[in-house]
Amino acid sequence: MKALSIKDIALKANVSITTVSFIINGKAKEKSISDAVIKKVQQIIIDSGYKPNQIARSLRTGNSHIIGLIIEDISNSFFSRIARLIEDKAYKKGYKIIYSSTENNVEKAQDLINLFKSRNVDAYIISPIKGIEEDIQLLLNENKPVILFDRNLPELNTNYVGANHFAASYQAIESFIKQGKKNIALVTIDIDVQQIIERYEGYKKALIDYAIPVDEELVLKIPFNQPEVDTIKQIKQLFKAKKIDAVLFATNYLAISGLKVLKQINKKIDEHFAVIGYDDHEAFELHTPSVSTIQQPLEEIAETIIKLILNQLSSKTKLPDQQIIIPAKLILR
Amino acid sequence: MKALSIKDIALKANVSITTVSFIINGKAKEKSISDAVIKKVQQIIIDSGYKPNQIARSLRTGNSHIIGLIIEDISNSFFSRIARLIEDKAYKKGYKIIYSSTENNVEKAQDLINLFKSRNVDAYIISPIKGIEEDIQLLLNENKPVILFDRNLPELNTNYVGANHFAASYQAIESFIKQGKKNIALVTIDIDVQQIIERYEGYKKALIDYAIPVDEELVLKIPFNQPEVDTIKQIKQLFKAKKIDAVLFATNYLAISGLKVLKQINKKIDEHFAVIGYDDHEAFELHTPSVSTIQQPLEEIAETIIKLILNQLSSKTKLPDQQIIIPAKLILR
DNA sequence: CTGAAAGCGCTTACAG
């Protein structure tokens, strides 16, 4: 059973394909098609359940009403929540989202950009990784709206929406210091992306500002994408080797691994040992005691991204690039 | 800057579009194109960075190498993990996945099916809801492979992959009973989908088999999609109103809400009060004490789905439908 | 008020 085409409808209605097309696209009035014809054709469309072939439409018009969302890993709750929010908001404006994970793999990211490009995606929302600058530049050359989020690629001139990780991290460390902590560790990830580096910089700056010596041995950089068992081993090692009274985890999954370690070695979070996580996780609040964390305002980030995209899509001229930095909140529990 | 087309390549290589097309599609040998021409054209393609327009290809061939994945909610970790696994596995076979959430909204689900259909998606993986039977039947009429997962729609003749929720739920309750529990509650969701109903049936059957009276007041059916604060209120209410020594939560987010209640009312999980959750969640293991749960074998489910899809895609004839029920595991912690 | 025709970028049956 083949799907109906515009030809079938034109045939049934005894009008030309052109007329049907105008009616479908709401240009009937403008093209002064008679009301009688409009009604007749619309009725036939409804009765037959005809849906225009978007592929053909897309090939012809070059756009798709689809926004491509490229993220690191959909199974990370930070991304899946953002994805869901963006999806909801875009849907209300008549745009669909298709998304896919890069797994921090340059080749896969490039593949995805090409996939989306070859599908005539109207705009791109990308949580980028180093190594895809050129590919993104190609999109920009084609005048496609591109919004980077979560991470910036400073060498590109485009839009960016992200949280202020430097300030958030600084603030977290500052709160440790004000609680009298001296041996403050940072468990972060060994990956050269801006938003991770900022967290490290904020950590260091706070220590320096408060005249606490920076001990690089208190900074644990976990290799990216390594199995969690190894991460747990390394964190356990850190906790054993050094005297630590506070620790900031730079991502939610690192914090989860850290909490598992604490459970294994039977170390409690209390007045002698403070923990702050990153990017909330249900386990944080539920944990006994509840774990403080740095929260990115997901709703606001999603809203801002969609607003930027829609503005650009509705504007015929290229809008100036915007770099929007949204404060992250330290939630003390 | 417009993208290159096959015409541009043909022009540069001084051959026909046909020849270029054959070479791109690996039919050069079969069409006995000379090695010299093949080499020349391939070099030009590489040098110019030409990528065939998939939209045009899709319009012509009717397929896309894309599999559509329709789930309830990407921000639920059960779905986001499955999505990620399916994505990985499909990617290795040269298929891309595009996914989107239905939010248990019939209209949105229909929209998505139409979206995917109009994008010539090659196959569908759907976690279905009641009310979209007809839409799925239309896909089947068009001979598109459809795999339902997580939930079945028994009235449809198609493939299904899911866990045995009846058995899993039965087993959970049985384990409570063997611990000597008598007042066993079930917190479930008020939604008419098979995999949720099965959990209820398993609960009831186990009680009956062990001659424990079924008290409907111990079964709390939470309205779907209600704000979590209300859910928490209702669970709190249940815990207060009834004497309960064990509770099975029918989904992971209900269990999370339940754990929050326990924390609020300062009730401990111990030998007097047992809890089993559903669909693992990091917070379960991390919780003090760790929370037992019914685990669906995500890896196996994803693997099975992809295998079914690929089989169907590579077979010219319609394969017999398969209903694959995978046992869920009770993880006692 | 409406239609014939070109063209979007491909694939493929057919011809030579």
Place this chain on the structure above:
DNA sequence: CTGAAAGCGCTTACAG
């Protein structure tokens, strides 16, 4: 060994 041409299902400039 290779190419001209039809056609996938649309949109739209042009003509009447």
